[in-house]
C-alpha cells in the first residue's frame with residue numbers, strides 16, 4: 001500500500017479478513033464487473049432513503065425515475081444473475097417504500113445531512129468515510145444515523161460490537177462533530193413471520209461508545225495501518241500474504257474465490273481477471 005492510497009473502513013475490514021483478498025481488492029484494485037445482488041439492493045435503499053430525507057419532491061422524483069434506472073441496470077446483468085438481481089431490486093423498492101411509511105410516525109429526530117463524506121488523515125494516509133446521515137434529536141443532540149437492510153436482523157448486542165460504528169464516531173469526533181451516539185436502523189427485506197422480530201417493519205437501536213472504546217479503537221487502527229504499509233517492502237517485493245483459508249476453499253462468500261483458486265493451481269489468472277473483473281474506481 002502506498003502513502004497515496006485512500007483508506008476506507010472496507011479496506012481495513014478486507015485486510016483483517018484475508019490479506020490475499022485485500023491485495024486483489026486494494027492493491028490490484030480489482031472489482032467484479034457486476035455488483036452482487038445484495039450490493040445492488042443496498043445501493044438502491046441508501047439512495048432512496050437519502051431522497052426521502054432530502055425533500056418530498058426529491059423522493060417523488062426518485063420514486064418516478066428509479067424503475068427506468070433499474071430496468072437499464074438489469075439489461076446489463078448477465079442472464080444467470082438476472083433472477084437474483086430482480087429479487088433484490090424488488091426487495092429494495094419494498095424496503096424504501098415501507099421505510100417512507102414508517103419513519104414519519106417513528107423518527108424522533110430531524111435529518112441534518114445525508115451521505116456525508118469525510119476524509120481525514122491517519123499517519124498521513126487519507127481515510128475516507130461516508131455516513132448515511134447526521135440526525136439532530138429533540139434534546140438538540142447529534143447522532144450518526146446508519147441504515148442497513150437485513151434478511152436476518154441482528155440483535156442489539158451484536159450491533160453494539162460493530163467496529164465500523166466506532167470508526168465512524170471517532171472520525172466524526174476528529175472532524176469536530178460533537179456526536180452523542182448512533183441511531184442504528186435495520187430494514188428487514190421481508191417482514192418476518194416468526195422469531196424476535198416477527199411483524200416489525202423497521203428495527204431501530206440507540207447506541208453509545210465511551211471515549212475509552214473510541215481511543216482503544218484508534219490505537220488498534222493505527223497499528224493496522226502500519227501493518228498495511230509495511231506489507232509492501234521498499235524494494236517493491238511484497239511481504240508474506242496471510243490467507244483466510246490455507247486451501248483457499250472460501251466458497252462462502254469471497255468474490256475473489258475463482259481467481260484465488262486459479263492462482264493457487266498455477267492456471268491462467270490473467271485471462272480470468274480480464275473476463276471477471278474491472279478496475280475499481282479509486283475513491284471507493
Ligand code: SF4
Pocket residue numbers: 018019020021243244245248249250254255256257260261
Ligand atoms: S478465496 Fe479465501 S484465501 Fe482466497 S482471497 Fe478469498 S478469502 Fe482469501
